[in-house]
Amino acid sequence: MRDSRPHLIDSLFSNPIETSQESLSKIQHQAIALVQLNHAVNMLLPEILRPWCRVANFRQGLMVLETANASWQMRLRYEEAKLLSTVRIQILPSLSSIDIRINPVLAKKQALHTQDDDSDRHCLCLLGGQSRHLSLRSAASIRHVAAQSEGKLKNVLERLAKLAEDSPEHMPSPKIEASPDL
Template identity: 45%
Template structure:
């Protein structure tokens, strides 16, 4: 085997006699991952994909969440989560801080898209609604009394009625 070839990072770190910065970072990441697993064990099911541990220092657990909706749900459960974590995992836990990190949403979607089949993705699509003939007629009558730019837009929208075998998504 080539001495200059790729090596496992663990083997490189094991060769270091004293604690290096890289080794400290690796240990810290492992600790935070273990804390995230412990947090997931005490969270209600609907919160699990949207929460993760960001840090634990001086008895304060910092939890990152996806958005304000999750914040409200987590605040409701916070005392139960605090007590369970303190009893089961972190006896030194003195407080929980919560921060919103929107990137959790995109990382969740990347994970689910990666593991979803084509059929699952098709089931998740929003059902399409059709524009009725009556609605199309109303849009055309409003278009007749509108300025040119708005008139073109309303006519284009009216052309998407069900009777013309085209549909709208989400209107």
């Protein structure tokens, strides 16, 4: 049965070896261990996978890795056997398997981390530093679909179509007039 009595604050910060209860220090030690494991595993991953993957947990010989989406999950699965053997040799001999899960929050965090202040208004940035600009023709098609849509979808499509207008390649260039003094 769960022990739901109030506890003294001192007992929460006590040494986890002395008490059998979950204490804050035990949680803190596990969090520190996960951060260190995440850093070590990150160094073993190919550079392209590093921003899209993190160690979520390690328990009973199972390391849980989180990745941003299914495509990164597939890439990570290709590396799984190599990663498992390397981690066993270098870091965790008790590791028996790796579980790879998708966590979409990683994609959002990475997108926020990599975007510049206003760059997302006019281009979609890719991994290689390339950018894609929305053409005026595509924007017109998106506006047509938005006109037939309702609510949230309509708002999102209109914002997407507006990216073409805000794009620097579609902005009119400033005219430079020659001064009559010359």
